[in-house]
Amino acid sequence: MIGVGSRRAIKDAQAEALLFQRRALTAFGLVLLVIAVVLGRFGELMILRHDHYAARSEQNRVKLQPLPPTRGLILDRNGRILADNRLAYRLELVPERVVELERTLDELSEFLAIDEEERARIIELAKLRRRFQSVPVKLRLDEDEVARFALERYRFPGVDVVPYLTRHYPEGELYAHVIGYVGRIDARELARLDAEQYSGTTHIGKTGIERHYEDLLHGSIGYEQVETNAEGRVLRVLERTPPRAGENLYLSIDGELQRAASAALEGKVGAIVAIDPRNGEVLAFVSRPSFDANLFVGGISRSNYQALLEAPGRPLFNRALQGGYEPGSTLKPFVALAGLELGLRTPQTAYYSTGVFQMPGQTLVFRDWKRGGHGRVDLEESLAQSVNSYYYQLALDLGIDRMHAYLGRFGFGSPTGIDLDGEAAGVLPSREWKRARFDQPWYPGETVIAGIGQGYNVATLLQLASATAALGQGGQRYRPRLLHARRGSFDEPLRSEAAVTVGEALVADPAHLAAIRRGLEAVMHGPTGTARSAAAGASYRMAGKTGTAQRVSRSRDESQQAALREGQRNQALYVGYAPAEAPTIAIALVIEQGDSGSQAAAPVARSLFDAWLLREPPAELAGAAR
Amino acid sequence: MKLEVRLSRLGSTLWRMLAPTRVDVPLLLALGLLAALSLAVVWSASGQDTDMLMRQAMRFGLGFTLLAIAMRIPPGAWRRWTPWFYSACMLLLVAVAALGEGKGAQRWLDLGFVRFQPSELMKLGLPMMLAxxxxxxxxxxxxxxFLVALAWIAAPAALIAIQPDLGTSILVSASGLFVVFLAGLRWSWIVALGVTGLASSPLVWHFMHDYQKQRVLNFLDPEADPLKSGWQTIQSKIAVGSGGLxxxxxxxxxxxxxxxLPERHTDFVLAVYSEEFGWIGVAVLMLLYAFVVGRTLWIAANARDTFGRLVAGSFALTxxxxxxxxxxxxTGMMPVKGVPLPLISYGGTSAVSLLLAFGIVMAIHAHRR
Known part of the structure; x- marks a missing residue:
């Protein structure tokens, strides 16, 4: 019917043209409608939501790049550099640009040592990083490695050698216990740090000055607004806020004295703290044995760390800061001063030493160190000869409560507040302390031995040095500190740190202090002084007190415990200051497993007094820094 | 036929081809303007690449040459050649299916001197065949x-769909359906066709390749996977939106x-254009396009015969x-699909075949009532 036949049917050209026109018009109407819709959609994105997309485009384009500040230098009081920043090279890779991470690491390890642990860390980091951020593969490449990589570089797209600044301690072991070291920021630190300030920083102070003054040393971060392409490649810098370098810290340590102190303890186990009594500045701060702080900067290897832990004398242990020692006879000047100040003794009050001391009504015997006793002694002689029985009686007269209160004012039993973290507090025993510690009452016999610094007494070298300095300085204590001065850059003037006094002057009657000081001078220069041989031939007068005691072990180290059980060795202690009439240096030192204080410790102190008082005046820098 | 007759006919054909033709100046100007815009945007989008600019310019040169030749061929001749042209396109599509090459999908045919997509030619061949x-x-x-017309449409659509290139297949089908629409198909049948199409979409989903499904899903929620397949859409919207007014x-x-922005000088060139010329620029471009479409429909309405009307009209709508x-x-309203922006995107086959199509439109115009 219609079908093929329609082909032959007569076409109505007029009607078909009209039909087409109607359809074409309909279609064009739809076209215009659709164009309106499309323009509406463009309008929605480009006008209504323009701000949103403009912001995202800007985010795409502009990246904020952190410019990590240069860490401040650490110098001694004369301007000698103790910690600086050196140029080093590290290998980095951008995970998105390397062909295959695992294979690249395999090929890299052909000429770089990458162990399994590091490998796992790199792969982990690569997953965490943002797009096109680089991952460090190996820090501190040596020259050989840099050269070898340069040759093979074409094989490793996306892997680059990048220069950076790394911390370096030119004096190695000498300042490890003062300055400490920096190390990689770990997860715990990351959680508490200001994420913005540390966004470009990899290392942070872990111990010592590096840790305590982290805020000053770090400086403040700068930023670069950079335009990047989609691959994160920087095309140009739009705006730059330069970082502010960390402050340069001048320590109060005197390099020469520090070196002398360290040399004096060469091969020994011990520590020395020297303080300027006039302001509390620490002039030397040594703990032996020591370690090379540089080992920790790039991340210490497991075997090196193990070796340090197992080394004899535990080099990682900071004896000057954390070591607790039985003060023994070095506590006597303070006990004597308590007797004078509380009106229980005068300088002239005599005591007859028979060699033994018994508490009334008890059979327990306390002895003098000299068989047969010292005979009749006054205060000066009691110090010069270190007469135990004088102090047994005095301690009993004082009682533990008054002794605790008076010695506490000199800083025993609490941290001195030096600008280092982790300072030990020591122990200044009292009834309350014993109750809390052992849940036992205080026995009078314990008061007796506390009078010669034994029993529960534990003092730190810092406490001893600080208290001794106060004796040399009219009774005024200063908080020990290592920071002497600082400045932002080398063209800025040095800003000195002010001395911080601790409490009021500790002595009510200057005559009392004078008597103690005479006693301490007699120790060094008197005919009966225990350390007179150490002072022989000196061109200046010095004052001091020796001590010989057992070390209070706080370690769980088996062998050390065993050594102590055998009562093997003494701890030689010495406190003192010089020149005796107007001291510029006060010293506390200990030599573990040494001889008696007078034989082992006093000569070391003498050598340091000499080093400090008889030295050539330091070069011109000293004038500026002093 | 006698030789003299043949010669005289050939002579008159040649005369007609060489004689000044009644070209539609407004349409030609609009096309020229689009080509100029294209060169400007490609120059920018390619990162000021002179080589790419020259290649695009040469394509337009070829395209406008073909246009000039095509407009001198009378519509009657085009009509007589149409079945051959359609058959040739079908053969090429079969050839692509057999030995073509391309990224993931076989779309390209390499003839040694030129590589092109036969499916682009089919966008001309199919509407002409239906006309x-x-x-x-x-x-x-x-x-x-109508049913026979649907068969003419279905054959190439199926061949393109198995390349697989579902998008182009749909677009080619659309170009055919426009002819059917313009031919005056009854509205009730159009509705029926639409309903059938919608009802069969789950079937289409079933036959889709995974990457095509991914594209659709990705379109529905581009932010779900911002680094991979959603990247293009997001970056494109950022480019457009940040352009502002x-x-x-x-x-x-x-x-x-x-x-x-990925594919910035080809499929996403409009995003570059929007970012750099703003909404005002987009409005100007859209009006230019509307003008080209309207002018071509006007030429179609004034064509001498049904073939001319249907060909020109469907070209306009395609x-x-x-x-x-x-x-x-x-603008993120449709799944990402390799559809170039007509006459603006960098690329040869599309620009050249479009200009060839407008050459045919010009020929229809020259032989209007």
């Missing part, structure tokens, strides 16, 4: 004539200049559907 089909039938078309200025678009799909794509 040929309807030209001497009574319109509106009868049911058998006035744009960032020629060659100042950061999204494209800094290479955040041209527009490309504009629509591409705009919808860069």
């Amino acid at each position: 040929w089909h309807f030209h001497d039938r009574v319109l509106p078309p009868s049911l058998p004539a 006035e744009g960032k200025g020629w060659s100042q678009g950061t999204q494209s200049q800094l290479e955040f 041209f527009f559907i490309y504009v629509l799909v591409n705009s919808a794509m860069v």
Whole structure:
């Protein structure tokens, strides 16, 4: 019917043209409608939501790049550099640009040592990083490695050698216990740090000055607004806020004295703290044995760390800061001063030493160190000869409560507040302390031995040095500190740190202090002084007190415990200051497993007094820094 | 036939081809303007690449040459060649299926001197074939004539769909359906066709390749996977949206200049254009497109015969559907699909075949009533 036949049917050209026109018009109407819709959609994105997309485009384009500040230098009081920043090279890779991470690491390890642990860390980091951020593969490449990589570089797209600044301690072991070291920021630190300030920083102070003054040393971060392409490649810098370098810290340590102190303890186990009594500045701060702080900067290897832990004398242990020692006879000047100040003794009050001391009504015997006793002694002689029985009686007269209160004012039993973290507090025993510690009452016999610094007494070298300095300085204590001065850059003037006094002057009657000081001078220069041989031939007068005691072990180290059980060795202690009439240096030192204080410790102190008082005046820098 | 007759006929044909023709100046100007815009945007989007600019210019040169030749061939000749042209396109599509090459999908045919997509040619071949089909039938078309037309459409659509290139397949089908529409298909049948199409979409989903499904899903929620397949859509919307009313200025678009925008000189060239020329620029472009479509429909309405009307009309609508799909794509209204922006995107086959199509339109115009 219609079908093929329609082909032959007569076409109505007029009607078909009209039909087409109607359809074409309909279609064009739809076209215009659709164009309106499309323009509406463009309008929605480009006008209504323009701000949103403009912001995202800007985010795409502009990246904020952190410019990590240069860490401040650490110098001694004369301007000698103790910690600086050196140029080093590290290998980095951008995970998105390397062909295959695992294979690249395999090929890299052909000429770089990458162990399994590091490998796992790199792969982990690569997953965490943002797009096109680089991952460090190996820090501190040596020259050989840099050269070898340069040759093979074409094989490793996306892997680059990048220069950076790394911390370096030119004096190695000498300042490890003062300055400490920096190390990689770990997860715990990351959680508490200001994420913005540390966004470009990899290392942070872990111990010592590096840790305590982290805020000053770090400086403040700068930023670069950079335009990047989609691959994160920087095309140009739009705006730059330069970082502010960390402050340069001048320590109060005197390099020469520090070196002398360290040399004096060469091969020994011990520590020395020297303080300027006039302001509390620490002039030397040594703990032996020591370690090379540089080992920790790039991340210490497991075997090196193990070796340090197992080394004899535990080099990682900071004896000057954390070591607790039985003060023994070095506590006597303070006990004597308590007797004078509380009106229980005068300088002239005599005591007859028979060699033994018994508490009334008890059979327990306390002895003098000299068989047969010292005979009749006054205060000066009691110090010069270190007469135990004088102090047994005095301690009993004082009682533990008054002794605790008076010695506490000199800083025993609490941290001195030096600008280092982790300072030990020591122990200044009292009834309350014993109750809390052992849940036992205080026995009078314990008061007796506390009078010669034994029993529960534990003092730190810092406490001893600080208290001794106060004796040399009219009774005024200063908080020990290592920071002497600082400045932002080398063209800025040095800003000195002010001395911080601790409490009021500790002595009510200057005559009392004078008597103690005479006693301490007699120790060094008197005919009966225990350390007179150490002072022989000196061109200046010095004052001091020796001590010989057992070390209070706080370690769980088996062998050390065993050594102590055998009562093997003494701890030689010495406190003192010089020149005796107007001291510029006060010293506390200990030599573990040494001889008696007078034989082992006093000569070391003498050598340091000499080093400090008889030295050539330091070069011109000293004038500026002093 | 005598030799003299043949010679004289050949002579008159040659005369007609060489004689000044009544070209439609407004349409030619609009096309020239689009080509000029294309060169400007490609220059910017390619990151000021002179080589690419020259290649695009040469394509336009070839395209306008073909246009000039095509407009001198009378519509009657085009009509007579149509079945051959359609058959040739079908053969090429079969050839692509057998030995073509391309990324993931076989779309390209390499003839040694030129590589092109036969499916692009089919966008011309199919509407012409349908116009040929309807030209001497009574319109509106009868049911058998309609069904035969659907068969002409289905054959190339199926061949393109198995390449696989579902998008182009749909677009080619659309170009055929426009002819059917313009031929005056009854509205009730159009509705029925639409309903059938919607009902069969789950079937289409079933036969889709995974990457095509991914594209659709990705379109529904581009932010779900911002680094991979959603990246294009997000970056494109950022480029468009950040352009604002006035744009960032020629060659100042950061999204494209800094290479955040993928496919920026080809399929996403409109995003570059939007970013650099703003909404005002987009409005100007859309009006230019509307003018081209309207002018071509006007030429169609004034054509001498049914074949001319249907060919020119369907070319106009096919041209527009490309504009629509591409705009919808860069503004995130449609799944990402390799549809170039007509006459603007960098690329040869599309520009050349479009200009050839407008050459035929010009020929129809020259032989109007």
